[in-house]
Amino acid sequence: MKLAEPFTTAWSRAGSTLLRRLFLDRQAAFWLSELDPVRSLTGVRAEVVGVIDETADTKTFLLRPNARWRPHRAGQHTVLEVEIDGVRERRCYSIASAPGQAPMAITVKRVPGGRVSSWLHERARPGLVVGLDRPAGDFVLPTPHPGTLLLLSGGSGITPVMSMLRDLAARDAVDDVVFVHHARSRAGVIFGDELAALAARHRGLRLVIRLDDSVDGPPGFDEARLADTVPDFANRSTYLCGPPAMMERVDAMWTAAGASHRLASERFQPAPRLTALAGDGHPVPVALTRSGRELVVDGDGSLLDQLERAGERPPSGCRMGICHTCTCRKTAGTVQNLITGEVSSAPDEEIQLCISAPRSELQLEL
Amino acid sequence: MTITRPLTREQADAFGRELDALRRSVADDLGERDVAHIRRIVRAAHRSEAAGRVLLHVGIGPLSFALGTSALALSKILENMEIGHNVMHGQYDWTGDPELASKRYEWDIVCTGDDWRHSHNFEHHTFTNVLGKDRDIGYMLLRVTPEQPWKPFHLPQPIAAAALALFFQWGVGLHDLRLDELASGKQSPRQLARRARPFLRKAAWQLFKDYGFFPALALANAPRVALGNLLANGARNLWTFAVIFCGHFPEGVTVYDPRETESESRGQWYLRQLNGSANIEGGRWFHIMTGHLSHQIEHHLFPDIPAARYPEMAPKVREICARYGQSYCTGSFARQLGSVARRIARLSLPGPARATRRHPIADPLGERRQEAISSASTCAPGVGRPPRTGAAPSEEPRGLPRRGNRAARHGT
Numbered sequence: 194m195k196l197a198e199p200f201t202t203a204w205s206r207a208g209s210t211l212l213r214r215l216f217l218d219r220q221a222a223f224w225l226s227e228l229d230p231v232r233s234l235t236g237v238r239a240e241v242v243g244v245i246d247e248t249a250d251t252k253t254f255l256l257r258p259n260a261r262w263r264p265h266r267a268g269q270h271t272v273l274e275v276e277i278d279g280v281r282e283r284r285c286y287s288i289a290s291a292p293g294q295a296p297m298a299i300t301v302k303r304v305p306g307g308r309v310s311s312w313l314h315e316r317a318r319p320g321l322v323v324g325l326d327r328p329a330g331d332f333v334l335p336t337p338h339p340g341t342l343l344l345l346s347g348g349s350g351i352t353p354v355m356s357m358l359r360d361l362a363a364r365d366a367v368d369d370v371v372f373v374h375h376a377r378s379r380a381g382v383i384f385g386d387e388l389a390a391l392a393a394r395h396r397g398l399r400l401v402i403r404l405d406d407s408v409d410g411p412p413g414f415d416e417a418r419l420a421d422t423v424p425d426f427a428n429r430s431t432y433l434c435g436p437p438a439m440m441e442r443v444d445a446m447w448t449a450a451g452a453s454h455r456l457a458s459e460r461f462q463p464a465p466r467l468t469a470l471a472g473d474g475h476p477v478p479v480a481l482t483r484s485g486r487e488l489v490v491d492g493d494g495s496l497l498d499q500l501e502r503a504g505e506r507p508p509s510g511c512r513m514g515i516c517h518t519c520t521c522r523k524t525a526g527t528v529q530n531l532i533t534g535e536v537s538s539a540p541d542e543e544i545q546l547c548i549s550a551p552r553s554e555l556q557l558e559l
Numbered sequence: 560m561t562i563t564r565p566l567t568r569e570q571a572d573a574f575g576r577e578l579d580a581l582r583r584s585v586a587d588d589l590g591e592r593d594v595a596h597i598r599r600i601v602r603a604a605h606r607s608e609a610a611g612r613v614l615l616h617v618g619i620g621p622l623s624f625a626l627g628t629s630a631l632a633l634s635k636i637l638e639n640m641e642i643g644h645n646v647m648h649g650q651y652d653w654t655g656d657p658e659l660a661s662k663r664y665e666w667d668i669v670c671t672g673d674d675w676r677h678s679h680n681f682e683h684h685t686f687t688n689v690l691g692k693d694r695d696i697g698y699m700l701l702r703v704t705p706e707q708p709w710k711p712f713h714l715p716q717p718i719a720a721a722a723l724a725l726f727f728q729w730g731v732g733l734h735d736l737r738l739d740e741l742a743s744g745k746q747s748p749r750q751l752a753r754r755a756r757p758f759l760r761k762a763a764w765q766l767f768k769d770y771g772f773f774p775a776l777a778l779a780n781a782p783r784v785a786l787g788n789l790l791a792n793g794a795r796n797l798w799t800f801a802v803i804f805c806g807h808f809p810e811g812v813t814v815y816d817p818r819e820t821e822s823e824s825r826g827q828w829y830l831r832q833l834n835g836s837a838n839i840e841g842g843r844w845f846h847i848m849t850g851h852l853s854h855q856i857e858h859h860l861f862p863d864i865p866a867a868r869y870p871e872m873a874p875k876v877r878e879i880c881a882r883y884g885q886s887y888c889t890g891s892f893a894r895q896l897g898s899v900a901r902r903i904a905r906l907s908l909p910g911p912a913r914a915t916r917r918h919p920i921a922d923p924l925g926e927r928r929q930e931a932i933s934s935a936s937t938c939a940p941g942v943g944r945p946p947r948t949g950a951a952p953s954e955e956p957r958g959l960p961r962r963g964n965r966a967a968r969h970g971t
Binding site: 216513 | 662
């Protein structure tokens with residue numbers, strides 16, 4: 194009942210305060226996870242129920258989420274959290290399965306030197322419990338879906354558009370879809386067999402696979418070849434996901450054709466907006482995400498000193514890296530630890546302001 | 560008797576670099592085994608608490624009462640020492656596990672996490688054993704070292720100490736309220752009122768939980784549960800008091816004058832942490848029950864390294880200390896506690912501040928030697944009370960930070 198909403202909210206807030214003050218929330222979370230590690234009162238978790246080898250360097254992980262999962266829309270992503278050698282790591286992955294399809298699937302390409310993808314490939318087995326975030330993202334098909342579609346992908350960018358295609362297929366709504374995918378070789382086409390089967394079953398689906406190692410034209414994305422293959426590309430609602438270089442070229446091609454309003458893109462890596470490594474003494478822009486302030490620090494000494502000179506008053510204590518009072522989250526940017534000399538660009542990293550110095554533009558949760 | 564060598568600033572810095580290297584090697588090695596350890600302790604604490612409460616709530620008779628109270632006391636001790644104190648130090652922040660996040664952790668005593676993080680992590684660990692700056696010295700109530708000037712209220716301090724021991728969680732909870740500053744005028748009653756609010760809220764909830772909520776759940780067994788909670792709290796208080804008082808007050812530990820630490824380098828900070836702390840000998844389970852505060856020296860050198868690593872770091876620390884001629888104060892629980900008790904009794908009476916311990920600041924090359932104090936020291940045999948390091952007055956003052964910034968929580 195709408196009228197009761199403020200009361201029910203206040204009631205549940207009071208209830209959770211009571212539980213917290215009596216430490217019963219901690220107890221409940223502990224005993225629940227002892228009984229079943231997938232269940233949780235607060236977080237979304239999922240159990241790996243299957244692992245499929247798609248290609249030599251790509252695996253699909255089938256997940257069964259707990260009750261706190263909210264169904265996704267085709268094209269959305271989630272954040273996967275795993276614990277690797279004691280440390281929790283989080284990575285964003287597109288959900289490859291269609292909404293309503295169980296189990297849920299994420300498809301992970303092994304990145305050379307990638308900490309999380311390598312670990313998943315080596316260690317993820319049925320029974321592993323992972324953390325998830327609620328699905329998010331604007332890269333979705335609108336309802337009702339557009340009459341003519343172009344799903345354009347390259348490499349592991351196939352995952353979100355595959356979710357869209359699977360969704361349309363499940364609803365028997367494949368009216369006029371052109372699916373263009375770029376891959377290095379036939380063996381590297383993720384979901385190759387399934388795509389062929391879908392093309393055979395759905396007359397409205399036109400499948401075009403471009404391989405680098407084929408002889409008909411230049412390797413990789415080529416504007417002229419795409420225009421040849423899909424002459425009405427400017428009139429189709431296009432959904433694009435692929436390597437950054439390819440996406441830039443597609444963006445330019447659509448803009449030149451005056452069709453950029455029909456192009457939706459999903460970026461896997463944020464576009465690099467940080468300046469190169471700055472040395473000591475160079476002024477550095479810092480964005481404070483909580484207060485919304487943006488300032489420039491002078492680059493001299495510790496980040497704590499620099500912020501204070503710029504007029505900020507972050508919490509601080511020993512000023513020597515011992516008490517952790519000044520610890521804050523760096524959401525983006527590169528810092529150097531003044532004690533150990535270590536340089537770190539990891540996103541969402543907790544840093545101690547008093548022993549860190551900025552080495553690039555920074556974003557801090559202050 | 561060997562005399563601890565006073566170190567020059569350069570020597571102190573070399574000492575500090577070796578300790579930094581040791582810290583780095585352990586910090587790089589942290590991983591699954593460390594997280595697994597703390598989670599095992601958390602599991603043990605939860606199970607022990609559940610067992611204790613069930614025995615108290617539904618049991619009848621003295622045996623289940625004794626077992627229940629003991630199990631509850633064990634869980635409180637583990638939660639306070641190995642879990643709470645260590646997690647709040649940031650020892651497990653590197654895991655990214657929100658349940659082990661230092662800034663969010665609340666422990667099951669009347670002291671609030673924020674107050675503790677401020678008075679302990681920042682103040683005590685920065686100003687360790689600096690008279691006038693480290694408010695942990697005697698907890699502003701007891702005279703535990705001869706350098707503290709004698710006041711008439713010290714006369715009944717053996718009784719005050721016993722009371723503090725029984726109600727230790729209240730002493731800890733009130734500590735950051737700075738009641739002594741109210742007396743001296745540094746803090747106004749209005750400021751105190753604001754400062755006290757989070758503590759009063761938490762204390763009220765703790766009292767409700769232990770003497771209202773849980774007893775009420777037990778219906779007919781309510782008085783038994785209330786008494787069991789009281790005794791478990793008391794046992795935890797006594798244990799934590801004893802362990803903590805052995806950390807900085809036994810004979811052989813150095814207390815510093817603020818002027819000596821004015822231009823302290825990082826290496827000299829390490830030396831003060833070493834010379835201002837004392838260890839307790841014991842077995843593996845003893846160390847866990849003390850939250851590894853039995854390794855007070857290692858804890859003060861490396862407060863944000865997971866405490867379960869201290870026993871393996873200790874031999875290396877001792878070896879470095881030996882090479883730099885520094886004494887390493889350690890002894891059995893009985894000996895350290897006895898030393899503290901004797902001091903509290905002796906220092907309740909006025910007596911001269913030991914002149915031999917003081918020497919003027921102008922000793923830039925650290926050439927003046929410090930005479931070893933009497934054999935009443937409980938430190939490692941053959942080693943006297945270590946002197947302080949000489950601070951070169953011509954050095955650029957780096958100094959200890961004047962005060963931390965609690966970001967307008969109290970607006971003082």
